[in-house]
Amino acid sequence: MDQNMITVSKFLSKHLRHTPEILGLTLQSGGWVPVDELLAGCQRIGFAITYDELIECVESSDKQRFSFDDTGDLIRANQGHSVEVDLQLESKPPPEVLFHGTVERFLSSILVEGLKKGKRHHVHLSKDIETARKVGARRGQPVILIVDAAKMHAEGFEFLESTNGVWLTDTVPPLFLTLSES
Numbered sequence: 001m002d003q004n005m006i007t008v009s010k011f012l013s014k015h016l017r018h019t020p021e022i023l024g025l026t027l028q029s030g031g032w033v034p035v036d037e038l039l040a041g042c043q044r045i046g047f048a049i050t051y052d053e054l055i056e057c058v059e060s061s062d063k064q065r066f067s068f069d070d071t072g073d074l075i076r077a078n079q080g081h082s083v084e085v086d087l088q089l090e091s092k093p094p095p096e097v098l099f100h101g102t103v104e105r106f107l108s109s110i111l112v113e114g115l116k117k118g119k120r121h122h123v124h125l126s127k128d129i130e131t132a133r134k135v136g137a138r139r140g141q142p143v144i145l146i147v148d149a150a151k152m153h154a155e156g157f158e159f160l161e162s163t164n165g166v167w168l169t170d171t172v173p174p175l176f177l178t179l180s181e182s
């Protein structure tokens, strides 16, 4: 993604996940908003995006943060919302293990309280260690926790997979966490 697309992606993430009202939008069920209303809202607040830029942003997003619906008339953020939204994801069995990237300064709290969702709707887990490392690296030297997802699932915890491959759950109690050596 070039610098312009990174700026557009950050702008869309903010408004499609956290503050749609600033663009005069209300998220529909599934988190969808009409593309034409989104573009009009962006223009209104002085951050005009062309339709072609929007398509380029969706297609080039490194983490597939956004998607269009089948008609192409609606767009949404695939995950990461703080506003109330039903993403209509189905609960499904997770892989045996999942990973969470964080940083040293959160570890003592995490190992006592477990992983908490904070402002987000879910705890976000990665299916491979490289992705978890990148998530952790947003905050400093990454530290990786291994989540015994199979055991959690066997004990009744629910998991959802977002359309961009992030695994979501409500909480991960400490007994399911192991610190990765790598």
Ligand code: HQG
Pocket (backbone or CB within 6 Å): 013, 063, 065, 080, 101, 102, 103, 106, 109, 110, 113, 114, 115, 116, 117, 118, 119, 120, 123, 124, 134, 135, 136, 139, 166
């Ligand atoms: C930590 C980005 C203390 C947790 C990424 C994390 C991801 C605790 C931070 C997605 C804790 C929350 C989500 C506890 C959790 N005590 N700290 N009990 N439980 N934490 O940003 O997982 O670029 O809400 O380890 O790539 O870092 O936005 O979650 O460090 O996919 O598309 O509290 O956001 O994607 O931070 O990242 P976040 P996250 P986007």
